[in-house]
Amino acid sequence: MRRAAEWTATGMFAFAVYLLLATFTGSLGLWAPDELIAGAVLAAVTALATGAFLWARGGWRLLQPQRWILFLIYLIGPFLVAMAKANLDVAWRVITGRIRPGIVRFNPGLHTEFGRTLLANSITLTPGTLTVDIDDGSGDFYVHWINVTDESPTPERVCGSFPNWARRIAE
């Protein structure tokens, strides 16, 4: 029963993504019939292959709509601003060559896998910081930082408000 629900949820998600990819292909409606068939087959294969992994350890929480709204706000608000600022900073460092690299450790206190993944991807996508490893047990993040200003930094020092947002969205 549980397995069937996992497969159905994954399949529906995969089918929705495929429909988005194939928008406007139809001569009458938005989608051509062959695209719908291809999408259904691919969604079924995807569901059977990955359904069992995606929802393990509290993954069902990701279906709550307020988390998606929070994620969108985070993406176009604080994240985009931080990323643009960091991009200009690293662009300047590329030109001047002024770097002070090192791998620092900090603990943002996240406990779910999805929260850690979200924070690690946010850190890596922001130029100047790069997640090298995460300790699965303690939740320590090892981050390669291009301009080390503090050898034992707090999470706020490295990535600003990201850990709080990751906690709000994923945990």
Add this chain to the structure above:
Amino acid sequence: MNALIYAFLAIGAVFNGLGAVALLRFPDVYTRVHGATKCTTFGSIFSLLGVAVYGFAQGGGIGGTMAVRAFLALVFLLLTNPTGSHALARAAHRAGIKPFRAVVDRLEERR
């Protein structure tokens, strides 16, 4: 609309160019991952936004398809790029490559 497309493409080209310069100027694999993947991400985001706006401006089935697909490519780029650069950096560190001129290396201390 054309001015917006040209602005997006110009920003994209500048940041992609900076990514190439970073690949030449930075000293080791970690800093090069910074330069080469991040600057090019920002560059590619703006290039793809340019394509999406162009498709949107064209309108109709073909333009709409172009806009939607460019936008989806952007989403997948944002999802897969950090995963890829994380894998590169982790593999490099496990292979024993030390960060060049590092002031601190907490990951090495753990071993």
